[in-house]
Amino acid sequence: TSPLSTRVSGDLRVYDSIFENNIGFRGGAIEVTPTGYLRATGTTFHDNVATTFDGPGLGGAIFTDWRPPGPATPQLSLLNCTLSGNGAAGDLFIYPSAGGGIYGRGANARPVRIENTTFSGNYASNGSAMWFQTPPGGSAPVVEILGSTITDHTSAGVVVATGFGP
Secondary structure, eight states: OOSSOEEESSEEEEESOEEESOEESBSSSEEEOTTOEEEEESOEEESOEEOOSSSOOBOSSEEEEEOSOOOSSOSEEEESOEEESOEEOOOTTTSOOBOSSEEEEESBOOOEEEESOEEESOBOSBOSSEEEEEOTTSBOOOEEEESOEEEOOSSOSEEEEESSOO
């Protein structure tokens, strides 16, 4: 564990690790840039917070940003992971937060694969487990959720939306 946030611009593979009590602007634990890839296996994300002073917190544990067109390979892949107690902080009316566990955005969405992963007790104004959005005319991501559990969240658990959000 470490009290910092990690920015990913390349290919990051994380195995059997713990990201706990981290604070970041985009992604409390990990921010994946448009050219980055994150593959996590057997990893726990717990009590991480995305927060800002002048806007919404986005992605309590993980933030992904899809900008350039990319291959059809997943930009984010989670296998046997746990995301619990993570939060995106923000004011409900002025700066509503989104994606307590994961937040993804961009015009050229890349696939997301989540398998045998537990989301529990994450919080945000919108999509407390996961929030994915694309601008008008953008391609919405394909989000595959297999054999996973999503429980005990403060707002709609999973949101996949087109158009600018929260």
